[in-house]
Amino acid sequence: MSTVDLNCDLGESFGAYTIGMDEAVIPYVTSVNVACGWHAGDPLIMDKTVALAKKHGVAVGAHPGFPDLMGFGRRPMTVTPQEAGAYVKYQVGALLAFVKAQGLELQHVKPHGALYNMAAKDEALATGICEAIASVDKNLFFMGLAGSVMLEAAKKAGLKTASEVFADRAYNDDGSLVNRKLSGAVIHDPVVAVERAVKMAKEGKVISINGKEISIQADSICVHGDNEQAIELVSKIRKALEGAGIEVRSLK
Numbered sequence: 001m002s003t004v005d006l007n008c009d010l011g012e013s014f015g016a017y018t019i020g021m022d023e024a025v026i027p028y029v030t031s032v033n034v035a036c037g038w039h040a041g042d043p044l045i046m047d048k049t050v051a052l053a054k055k056h057g058v059a060v061g062a063h064p065g066f067p068d069l070m071g072f073g074r075r076p077m078t079v080t081p082q083e084a085g086a087y088v089k090y091q092v093g094a095l096l097a098f099v100k101a102q103g104l105e106l107q108h109v110k111p112h113g114a115l116y117n118m119a120a121k122d123e124a125l126a127t128g129i130c131e132a133i134a135s136v137d138k139n140l141f142f143m144g145l146a147g148s149v150m151l152e153a154a155k156k157a158g159l160k161t162a163s164e165v166f167a168d169r170a171y172n173d174d175g176s177l178v179n180r181k182l183s184g185a186v187i188h189d190p191v192v193a194v195e196r197a198v199k200m201a202k203e204g205k206v207i208s209i210n211g212k213e214i215s216i217q218a219d220s221i222c223v224h225g226d227n228e229q230a231i232e233l234v235s236k237i238r239k240a241l242e243g244a245g246i247e248v249r250s251l252k
Helices: 022-028 043-056 081-101 113-119 123-136 149-156 190-203 228-243
Strands: 003-010 031-035 059-063 106-109 141-145 160-166 205-207 213-215 220-222
Touching (some): 003 022, 031 106, 043 059, 059 081, 081 123, 113 123
Parallel strands (some): 031 059
């Protein structure tokens, strides 16, 4: 039987500001990526989000990003591999405290935003990040863009890897994501997104923006839960996957 993980970014509120619909989306996913306070989140939000994951039996991952609250971690920064590694280690350590306090274990680390996109293409940067994670715990999964150099760097660092795919994002012929600034980069039709999720999980294939069928490894599908329409999409993806005979579970 085919298996796949459903992951979602959570804990991205900050202080008096609420971002996302964490309590609505978490029943449908099997893993969550928790913001660690640098691009979003704060200690109280981190504590609350980990407790919510425990309540629903959902695996917890760290979601470290650049120190850029105002830009939500989506603006590239010029950093060395050593600096990036220290940034990630700092944030993973912070979340680990909340995870251990709840009697849980951290499952994975998934970089956020610009850090994720840069590490997907920059082998040296990815190596700095992955070696830092491995120095904390080699049993952690590294979750990254399917087919990218960051997954190769994770393997070389001795980490387990999880190839991440996106049901609502368009792909280029080489398996990279279409730039969000370009037309068609985001798929808004829920029917199409659900069909793509099932095809990726069951067949390991996706149709590129140019109509080419390309191979893609789908260990985990990222779903978004920051509006009511997205909540409906998450539930439909889960239902469709299970209806296609695919086991939806956390990483193992």
